[in-house]
Amino acid sequence: MCNTPSGDSCVKNLRQKFAITSPRRLLFLALGLGLSSLAYAQSNTVGSIYGSAKAGATINVESVDTGQKREVSVDANGRYRVNSLPAGKYRVSGSAGGGSEDQVVTVSPGVGTELNLAAGSQELETIQVTAAAAANPVDVSSVELVSVIRADMVNKLPVARDISSTALLTPGTVQGDSTFGNLASFGGASVAENVYYINGFNVTNIRNGIQFTQVPYEAVESTTIKNGGYGAEFGRSTGGVIDITTRHGTNRWEFGANTYWQPKQLRESSPNVYFPDGRIYIYNEDDESSELYYNAFASGPLIKDRLFIYALYQGNTVETSNYANGSVSPNKRKDPLGLFKLDWIIADRHRFELTALTDERTTDYTAYKTAGYSTQITGKTGTGSTTRGGENYIGKYTANLTDDFSLSASYGYGKYSQADASSGGNCPYVIDARGGTTQNLGCWVSSTAPSSENADTRKASRIDLEWHLGDHSLRGGLDNETILTVNEVALSGGIGWRYIDVVPGAILQNGTAVPVGVTQAVRTRVRIEGGSFESQNTAQYLEDNWQVTDRLLAYIGVRNETFDNRNDLGQSFIKADRQIAPRLGLSWDVNGDSSAKIYGTLGRYHLPIPTNINYRVAGSLTDRANWYVFDPATSRIDPVTGVPTSLGAQIGGTYAFANGIAPDPRTVAAQNIRPMYQDELTLGYQQMLSDNWSLGLRGVHRRLKSMIEDTCQSAGIARWAEDNGYTNFSPDSLPPCILINPGFDASLYLDINGDGNLSEHLVPARYFGLPRAKRNYNALEVSAEHAYADNWYLQASYTWSRSYGNTEGFVRTDNGQIDAGNTTSFDRPGLMDGGYGVLPNDHRHLLKAHGFRDLSDEWRLGFNWRSQSGRPLNCFGVYPEDGADPEAAGYGAASFYCGGKLQPRGSKGRIGWTHNLDLGLQYTPRWGDGRLTLSADVFNVFNWNKELERQETAETDDRTPNPSYMLPLTYQAPRMIRFSARYLFSL
Numbered sequence: 010m011c012n013t014p015s016g017d018s019c020v021k022n023l024r025q026k027f028a029i030t031s032p033r034r035l036l037f038l039a040l041g042l043g044l045s046s047l048a049y050a051q052s053n054t055v056g057s058i059y060g061s062a063k064a065g066a067t068i069n070v071e072s073v074d075t076g077q078k079r080e081v082s083v084d085a086n087g088r089y090r091v092n093s094l095p096a097g098k099y100r101v102s103g104s105a106g107g108g109s110e111d112q113v114v115t116v117s118p119g120v121g122t123e124l125n126l127a128a129g130s131q132e133l134e135t136i137q138v139t140a141a142a143a144a145n146p147v148d149v150s151s152v153e154l155v156s157v158i159r160a161d162m163v164n165k166l167p168v169a170r171d172i173s174s175t176a177l178l179t180p181g182t183v184q185g186d187s188t189f190g191n192l193a194s195f196g197g198a199s200v201a202e203n204v205y206y207i208n209g210f211n212v213t214n215i216r217n218g219i220q221f222t223q224v225p226y227e228a229v230e231s232t233t234i235k236n237g238g239y240g241a242e243f244g245r246s247t248g249g250v251i252d253i254t255t256r257h258g259t260n261r262w263e264f265g266a267n268t269y270w271q272p273k274q275l276r277e278s279s280p281n282v283y284f285p286d287g288r289i290y291i292y293n294e295d296d297e298s299s300e301l302y303y304n305a306f307a308s309g310p311l312i313k314d315r316l317f318i319y320a321l322y323q324g325n326t327v328e329t330s331n332y333a334n335g336s337v338s339p340n341k342r343k344d345p346l347g348l349f350k351l352d353w354i355i356a357d358r359h360r361f362e363l364t365a366l367t368d369e370r371t372t373d374y375t376a377y378k379t380a381g382y383s384t385q386i387t388g389k390t391g392t393g394s395t396t397r398g399g400e401n402y403i404g405k406y407t408a409n410l411t412d413d414f415s416l417s418a419s420y421g422y423g424k425y426s427q428a429d430a431s432s433g434g435n436c437p438y439v440i441d442a443r444g445g446t447t448q449n450l451g452c453w454v455s456s457t458a459p460s461s462e463n464a465d466t467r468k469a470s471r472i473d474l475e476w477h478l479g480d481h482s483l484r485g486g487l488d489n490e491t492i493l494t495v496n497e498v499a500l501s502g503g504i505g506w507r508y509i510d511v512v513p514g515a516i517l518q519n520g521t522a523v524p525v526g527v528t529q530a531v532r533t534r535v536r537i538e539g540g541s542f543e544s545q546n547t548a549q550y551l552e553d554n555w556q557v558t559d560r561l562l563a564y565i566g567v568r569n570e571t572f573d574n575r576n577d578l579g580q581s582f583i584k585a586d587r588q589i590a591p592r593l594g595l596s597w598d599v600n601g602d603s604s605a606k607i608y609g610t611l612g613r614y615h616l617p618i619p620t621n622i623n624y625r626v627a628g629s630l631t632d633r634a635n636w637y638v639f640d641p642a643t644s645r646i647d648p649v650t651g652v653p654t655s656l657g658a659q660i661g662g663t664y665a666f667a668n669g670i671a672p673d674p675r676t677v678a679a680q681n682i683r684p685m686y687q688d689e690l691t692l693g694y695q696q697m698l699s700d701n702w703s704l705g706l707r708g709v710h711r712r713l714k715s716m717i718e719d720t721c722q723s724a725g726i727a728r729w730a731e732d733n734g735y736t737n738f739s740p741d742s743l744p745p746c747i748l749i750n751p752g753f754d755a756s757l758y759l760d761i762n763g764d765g766n767l768s769e770h771l772v773p774a775r776y777f778g779l780p781r782a783k784r785n786y787n788a789l790e791v792s793a794e795h796a797y798a799d800n801w802y803l804q805a806s807y808t809w810s811r812s813y814g815n816t817e818g819f820v821r822t823d824n825g826q827i828d829a830g831n832t833t834s835f836d837r838p839g840l841m842d843g844g845y846g847v848l849p850n851d852h853r854h855l856l857k858a859h860g861f862r863d864l865s866d867e868w869r870l871g872f873n874w875r876s877q878s879g880r881p882l883n884c885f886g887v888y889p890e891d892g893a894d895p896e897a898a899g900y901g902a903a904s905f906y907c908g909g910k911l912q913p914r915g916s917k918g919r920i921g922w923t924h925n926l927d928l929g930l931q932y933t934p935r936w937g938d939g940r941l942t943l944s945a946d947v948f949n950v951f952n953w954n955k956e957l958e959r960q961e962t963a964e965t966d967d968r969t970p971n972p973s974y975m976l977p978l979t980y981q982a983p984r985m986i987r988f989s990a991r992y993l994f995s996l
Contacts, residue, residue: 056118155234207401230257301327812851
């Protein structure tokens with residue numbers, strides 16, 4: 010027997026068998042009906058208790074928290090199972106021959122807890138329960154590896170109180186770049202390919218995949234992390250699954266309050282970045298940041314054993330100031346967050362849950378002008394605000410209709426706002442990029458005009474059924490979600506101005522050479538996009554956990570998904586049906602006593618099409634640019650607006666990327682397009698080395714099979730038309746960009762005869778000149794865990810991995826591009842030259858460890874350590890004028906050519922290692938009766954300031970050498986100190 014950090018019992022898993030008591034017709038009738046308007050999978054939020062006992066015995070289970078009771082009989086094979094139990098502690102009693110014995114165990118979401126009552130004995134033997142640790146002990150009842158991290162363990166560690174930081178505790182997860190919010194990357198995938206759940210409801214923002222609803226961390230009960238190998242119940246992810254279960258009310262009235270304070274006075278600053286000549290490139294030394302969070306909660310029974318509530322309020326004050334060349338915009342956020350949970354036990358086999366939460370947060374800021382790189386304020390530009398997040402409502406009903414048959418159904422609504430407002434909305438967006446640095450000019454406050462309509466809403470429903478039939482555990486379900494994205498974006502003032510250095514003879518994006526004697530120019534740009542866009546995603550799945558023998562468990566599952574993306578007129582432009590994803594797995598109990606197992610999985614995983622694609626490709630986009638000579642000797646810059654008082658000669662014509670007319674929805678995507686998907690193989694071994702120590706080994710191979718990307722070329726299609734005798738075809742009839750699966754034949758609707766009538770034609774892949782999208786990930790993970798015993802707990806892991814190919818995924822770390830499915834990758838053949846190599850998420854070596862020790866009954870010391878090797882570096886420049894794809898030069902410094910020479914992906918070395926050590930000290934004084942805890946956490950104790958990102962663009966768009974090439978862009982977070990106080994009491 011071992012103990013978890015929370016003091017609960019911890020034991021090992023055994024195989025399971027199931028009784029034949031469920032009505033067969035009910036399962037298949039429900040699966041066959043059109044019930045896609047109901048619920049979320051129960052295994053997201055509930056667990057089970059199972060085991061062996063004397064045949065005919067009665068097993069009674071009672072929730073310690075709510076009093077909910079269940080009773081099952083042991084079948085003729087000596088097996089029992091109690092399903093669909095909400096997470097929490099349970100008192101289990103087994104009786105046979107007139108005797109009984111009680112045992113209290115803990116059930117975690119999505120995992121079985123085994124209790125065995127030996128035949129002929131009345132004594133319950135505790136064999137397994139998932140722990141508060143980040144890795145489960147040996148679990149032979151599952152073919153996958155799941156990490157369940159309980160909030161009470163996180164409370165004992167020096168860890169940031171957010172979901173991404175919790176996910177990064179697990180083996181193999183890598184921290185992404187700050188450009189995308191330092192999110193977790195799973196298995197070499199981009200950070201935009203994860204899926205996030207709260208109480209079974211999908212809260213991922215599908216616009217670009219890098220945002221999700223932020224539940225106040227004090228309301229989190231546990232976080233379940235699935236880093237690959239998950240079953241058919243889960244989909245819409247090619248990265249990881251992050252499943253959050255919130256706290257709930259019990260039969261005891263409990264109250265609490267806490268505060269977390271991170272003062273700016275105790276925060277170090279990152280170093281400045283300098284050009285080789287000593288000029289400042291990035292100014293960091295005066296940046297400031299402070300955080301104050303305070304929470305209060307109450308929970309308890311409205312009706313004992315039947316109706317319970319949990320309510321939490323979180324107040325916060327977050328302030329930051331980041332100085333740049335000539336400007337600073339101090340910002341403050343004070344909006345409260347909150348969560349309300351209602352649990353109604355209608356009867357012992359019927360339960361209803363309602364969750365309501367808000368994470369809408371508005372950040373207000375004031376833009377000031379400064380004297381260059383300094384804190385000296387010389388004037389005020391204006392004010393602005395950004396609003397993110399919104400409200401979510403989740404209702405769920407669970408029914409255990411028999412001992413072996415259960416049903417769950419739920420419906421959810423979520424909104425995520427992305428609105429911006431500013432006082433300078435009529436001022437043009439002006440940037441001075443001369444001299445290798447950038448400076449904001451004029452009176453604009455936000456780069457985009459004010460917009461209050463930008464938001465994403467999701468309405469989702471689902472039904473799931475579970476039936477235990479002898480040696481088989483069958484599960485199936487259907488779900489449906491409708492997503493509406495409203496996007497209204499234009500540049501501030503309706504136009505953007507950018508002052509740039511140019512080189513005479515250099516070719517601009519409009520294909521015109523810079524005139525002789527011209528060294529400076531100004532570019533104007535008009536960009537407008539908008540509309541309301543709907544997408545519908547559905548899925549059906551069926552899976553079977555089959556106990557083939559006492560030692561061998563086989564998993565067989567299949568998932569079918571559909572994706573339907575529409576333009577702002579409600580017309581489908583991508584509709585993908587029958588996306589079949591088989592899932593297979595095995596678990597072998599090596600010794601027959603659950604002390605060791607060998608397991609493996611093989612499966613296919615699809616990713617939904619982001620709604621970013623809807624408005625970027627199928628919307629009415631306007632995007633055009635012009636270039637003019639700028640001579641400082643004859644033209645001045647208006648001190649108020651930043652616009653030149655006069656313009657020189659125009660250089661060439663207008664470069665029109667999009668004309669503002671929404672294209673025919675049939676023409677923007679290949680009719681045979683397939684969503685992004687990948688195949689994955691995992692093979693692992695787990696063993697209990699002793700009562701407290703466990704060891705794990707896991708190998709992972711992931712291979713991307715298909716990718717959706719836009720390609721913005723017409724010459725290849727025109728060449729195909731010419732080769733096939735279509736002499737009246739005009740490439741001007743094509744939309745600016747078309748969505749395809751790179752490297753595959755594309756079935757396109759074309760105005761092939763130039764008469765305005767569209768017809769479908771198959772254009773072979775060779776005419777696009779693009780390689781297939783490739784991303785391969787190989788990894789070996791080694792982990793060890795010491796369960797809480799002898800007053801200490803530890804988990805440590807090492808991961809060797811290699812990620813290589815020609816695409817990172819839906820976003821690009823190396824150039825900071827968030828446009829999911831619309832990055833510069835695959836836009837032109839020339840941009841893919843040299844594009845195969847090690848990818849941005851290739852951190853070859855990763856070491857992690859975290860744990861704590863109880864120094865006494867009052868004092869606890871915790872730590873969190875991570876060492877990570879750096880990612881590969883590139884050299885981005887302008888495609889050669891005399892290359893095979895001269896139009897690729899119009900993208901500016903977006904190719905793997907520098908100085909006209911090919912520099913393959915990842916060939917410029919790597920960023921160095923980063924190391925980080927966090928320490929925490931907690932004090933729970935005796936005089937506080939265990940109710941009061943005071944803490945101090947120091948993050949980055951040694952104030953290491955290793956660089957995390959470098960400037961990888963070696964040239965400007967006119968081929969001028971970029972003086973900031975290879976200079977650091979960001980550093981690891983500097984040392985900071987957090988104080989906290991927590992007080993809990995109950996009635």
